[in-house]
Amino acid sequence: MSPKPSIIHVLRPGLFTTVQDLGRLGYQRFGVSVSGAMDPWALTVGNRLLGNPDHAAGLELTLQGPELLFEHRLSIAVTGADLSPTRDGVALPMWTVVTMPAGSRLQFGTRRQGTRAYLTIAGGIEAPLLLESRSTHVQSGLGGLAGRPLKKNDTLAGGGLSGRCCEGRTLAQSSRPQYLTSPTLRVIPGPQVGRFTEAALHLLAMSPYRVTSESDRMGYRLEGAELPHRGPADIISEAVSAGSIQVPPNRQPILLMADCQPTGGYTKLATMIRADRSLAAQLGPGDSLSFVVISAKEASALFRSLHAELERLLPPQGP
Amino acid sequence: MYAPPRFVLLSECALTVEFGDEITLRTNELVLACSASIDQAALPGVVDVVPTYRSTTVYFDPLRTDTTTLTGQIQALVTQNIHTLLRPATTHTIPVWYGGAAGPDLLEVAELAGLTPADAAGLHASVTYRVYMLGFSPGFPYLGTVPERIATPRLPTPRKQVAAGSVGIAGTQTGIYPQTSPGGWRIIGRTPIRLFSLHRPQPFLLAPGDFVRFVPIDEDEFGRLSMEPA
Numbered sequence: 001m002s003p004k005p006s007i008i009h010v011l012r013p014g015l016f017t018t019v020q021d022l023g024r025l026g027y028q029r030f031g032v033s034v035s036g037a038m039d040p041w042a043l044t045v046g047n048r049l050l051g052n053p054d055h056a057a058g059l060e061l062t063l064q065g066p067e068l069l070f071e072h073r074l075s076i077a078v079t080g081a082d083l084s085p086t087r088d089g090v091a092l093p094m095w096t097v098v099t100m101p102a103g104s105r106l107q108f109g110t111r112r113q114g115t116r117a118y119l120t121i122a123g124g125i126e127a128p129l130l131l132e133s134r135s136t137h138v139q140s141g142l143g144g145l146a147g148r149p150l151k152k153n154d155t156l157a158g159g160g161l162s163g164r165c166c167e168g169r170t171l172a173q174s175s176r177p178q179y180l181t182s183p184t185l186r187v188i189p190g191p192q193v194g195r196f197t198e199a200a201l202h203l204l205a206m207s208p209y210r211v212t213s214e215s216d217r218m219g220y221r222l223e224g225a226e227l228p229h230r231g232p233a234d235i236i237s238e239a240v241s242a243g244s245i246q247v248p249p250n251r252q253p254i255l256l257m258a259d260c261q262p263t264g265g266y267t268k269l270a271t272m273i274r275a276d277r278s279l280a281a282q283l284g285p286g287d288s289l290s291f292v293v294i295s296a297k298e299a300s301a302l303f304r305s306l307h308a309e310l311e312r313l314l315p316p317q318g319p
Numbered sequence: 320m321y322a323p324p325r326f327v328l329l330s331e332c333a334l335t336v337e338f339g340d341e342i343t344l345r346t347n348e349l350v351l352a353c354s355a356s357i358d359q360a361a362l363p364g365v366v367d368v369v370p371t372y373r374s375t376t377v378y379f380d381p382l383r384t385d386t387t388t389l390t391g392q393i394q395a396l397v398t399q400n401i402h403t404l405l406r407p408a409t410t411h412t413i414p415v416w417y418g419g420a421a422g423p424d425l426l427e428v429a430e431l432a433g434l435t436p437a438d439a440a441g442l443h444a445s446v447t448y449r450v451y452m453l454g455f456s457p458g459f460p461y462l463g464t465v466p467e468r469i470a471t472p473r474l475p476t477p478r479k480q481v482a483a484g485s486v487g488i489a490g491t492q493t494g495i496y497p498q499t500s501p502g503g504w505r506i507i508g509r510t511p512i513r514l515f516s517l518h519r520p521q522p523f524l525l526a527p528g529d530f531v532r533f534v535p536i537d538e539d540e541f542g543r544l545s546m547e548p549a
Contacts, residue, residue, distance in 0.1 A: 025378070028369045029354075030515075030523045031453040031497075130517055140457050140498060191327045191335055236342060237454060237461065239369040239376030243330055263371055263454030271330045299331035300381045307382060 006121070007071040010154040014066035014108070019125050019144030020118075021057040024133035028262035034242065035137040038116050038217060038258045038281035041177070041310070042080035046120030048314035049077045049097050049169050056124030057134040059150070061117040063284065065108025066150060068119075070100040074158065075122040075167065081114025081179065081282055095171040114179035114282035123159030137259055139218070175313055179282035182208070184290045186276050188299050190245060190268035192235060200227045200269055204245070205291050209253065213285045217259040219246075220283065226251035233267055240264040243272040255280065273299040275306045324353070324397060326390050332381055334389055337374040342463060346373045347451050348405065349397075351528045355404040356396040362389065370527055371452045372461070410530040413495070413510050415444070415486050416541040421509035424474070428488060428505055432469045442466050443486075443507060444533040448493060450525050458497035458515030460525045465491045477503030484509045486533070508533075511544040 020043065023036025037043035037060055047056045059066075065083045077097050078085045085092040086107050092098055100106060108117070127134040127144050136144030145154060193201060209224035233249040240246065244256040246266040255272060256264075257280070270291065272280060283289060294302075325337040336353060339346035354370040357377060364384030369376045379389060417440035418425040429439035448462035470491045478501060481487070485496045487504025496502055497514035510533075514524045525531070536544070 025367050027457075028367055028378075029453060029527065030457060031455055031459045032457045131522070139500065142457065188328065188331060191329055236340075236372045237452070238371045238374050239329060239333070239335060241330055241333055241376075241378070261455055262369060263452065268329075271328075274330065274332055296328050296331050296386070300385065303331060303381050 005126070005157055006074045006123070006159040008074075008121075008156040008158060009069040009071065010066060010150050010152060010156065011069055011105070012067040013150040013152055013154070014061055015064040016062040017066050017150040018060050018136040018138070019057050019127045019134055020060045020136060021055055021134045023258065024131050024135055024137070024143070027131050028239070031262060032131060032142070033137050033140065033259055033261055035135040035143070035217075035259050036133070037118065037135075039080050039118070039278040041278040041306070042116075043118045043120065044310065045095065045171055045314060046077045046079040046118050047124070048310075048316060049079075049095070049171065050075060050120055050122045051166070052120065052122065052124050054316060056120070057127055057144075058118045058120035058125060059156075061108065061119060063111055063115060065117060065119075067108075068106045068156075070104050070106065071102065073102045074100050076100055076106070077120050078117055079120065079171075080117040082112040083117045084109035084112060085117075093170070095176050097167055097169045099167055115284040116281055121158045126157040126159075139259065171313065175309075177278060179279065181283075182288040182290070183276075183279045183283070184292050185280055186273045186294050186299065186302070187245065187270040187291050188273060188294060188296045190270040191238075192267040193269060195230055195235070195267045196247070196269050197228045197230055200229075201293060203227055204253070204270060205293050208288050208290050211283050211285055211287045211289065215285050217257055219254050219256040219260055220280075222253045222255060222289075224252070227253060227269055229267060234265055235267055237263045237265040240268065241271070243274065243277065244268045245270045245272065257281070273302060275299070275302040323394070326386075326393075328386065329376055333376055333378045334386055334393075335374050335376045336393055339373045342372050342451065344449065347449070348402070348528075350375050352401040352405050353393070353397055355406070356399070356401040357393065359404060360392070360396060362392050365389075371454065405528065406526075408528050408530055409526075410447070410532060411525060412532050412534055413512055414536040414540065414544060415440075415508040415510050415533045416536050416538055417443070417508035419538060421538075421541065422486070422507040424471075424487075424505035425507040428469055428471045428507055431471055434469070439469050440508065440535055442469050443488075443493070444535050448531045448533075450527050450529040450531060452527050453523070453525065455494075456496070456498055456500055458523050458525065460494055460514070460531070462493045462495075462531055463491060465493050467491070471505050473503040474505060477501055478506075481506060482509060484511060486510060509541070511541050511547075
């Protein structure tokens with residue numbers, strides 16, 4: 001089966017729409033951020049529904065989706081946040097493969113649940129593979145469309161990767177995530193837990209935090225109970241990762257997310273587990289969250305069971 | 320001999336191996352040797368290795384390995400003669416236009432040191448620096464060690480925009496911004512050399528363990544060198 005290229009015109013770009021895949025691993029030692037989908041689970045579900053390989057790129061939509069004109073007939077799926085997708089004015093089902101006929105328009109409306117939606121298309125969004133990934137990292141101007149979010153009059157090409165598609169294929173209702181506006185996220189003790197007072201980890205777990213407006217793909221500045229250090233808040237710069245909870249001298253935590261720098265020099269009190277990254281990705285400014293501390297062993301088990309569930313629901317089909 | 324490394328979990332998918340608590344040549348060499356040995360061993364499930372000043376972080380796929388297995392494998396590696404794995408260091412000569420529009424903070428750095436701007440620049444260029452690590456942005460080197468006299472703390476408020484090629488000081492560290500980005504280091508000059516370019520077979524000019532020598536140039540020379548292809 002030879003994939004046919006397909007053209008999509010960007011009539012309106014949406015608030016912050018970027019090309020993302022599962023990220024750019026392997027170059028952190030050169031200062032390159034991993035980036036990739038904030039909610040990798042939602043992107044992967046979209047790709048698997050369409051029969052795409054897991055590494056296919058999709059669009060990550062933030063709060064307000066774009067308006068897109070499909071020049072050619074194309075199968076798509078919208079997953080993640082419910083931003084009220086419509087096709088030529090008619091509501092589209094989420095987490096389901098639907099066909100966009102030639103000349104049809106995809107639009108988004110009210111945000112019903114979550115913050116970030118994923119538009120996946122049969123064969124994936126085309127973008128140059130840079131350092132083995134198509135992900136956009138805006139801070140370094142790398143990946144996607146010239147390293148930037150979509151803008152009006154951009155043209156997207158799709159369908160380069162072969163995939164086997166089935167109209168109507170859907171993720172069972174019972175398996176669709178519920179994105180809460182005040183979730184409890186699980187953490188394990190961080191690498192510098194000993195540089196905080198004994199109370200700090202309890203305080204983190206006992207008190208709710210608010211996601212401030214200084215929150216983006218790099219990380220969320222949180223506001224809540226102060227987390228006291230024993231000594232200085234600075235350490236010799238070392239690796240940090242998505243999920244790291246850094247506490248700078250102002251004692252308010254920063255939850256690092258997909259676009260975080262590969263290294264950092266603040267003490268890290270805890271690390272959010274990977275299985276809860278999707279829940280965190282769906283938070284926006286004003287939402288609140290709580291933390292609960294679990295063991296690293298439990299965190300690994302949760303990661304494995306999340307993976308097993310995905311394999312059971314939607315086995316990979318791509319080449 | 321050296322103390323055995325300390326293993327700390329960065330996450331359930333990342334293990335940090337610490338070789339010391341301070342920035343020294345010896346510790347950083349151990350970090351790079353250990354990282355090279357992990358690369359070479361191609362341990363199953365390892366997806367990224369990130370050496371920094373005093374530790375290396377090993378990212379792994381929890382479906383393919385676990386912390387106990389990895390810790391054992393790394394402990395076995397570091398007891399071997401891993402220093403032979405260190406690749407030969409390259410010394411890079413980097414031309415820098417100090418002061419003027421290129422180095423808005425040179426005057427203050429010089430004043431704080433009780434030096435003329437030219438002498439402060441000369442002092443900065445008098446040392447061969449080691450690339451301890453890369454981080455912050457693609458190709459950004461953390462270089463040491465800046466002569467104590469001109470070691471100046473970061474700006475109280477970071478700049479929203481620092482020009483690509485800017486050379487900065489933060490305490491006894493010095494570094495080069497490969498791209499235009501926000502930044503809080505004291506900017507004393509600028510290089511026309513591209514530290515990161517995807518149009519080259521080797522996108523990154525510098526690697527951890529390399530050495531850097533800065534050579535002062537003037538504005539005209541900067542202009543000429545800027546015209547040359549990356």
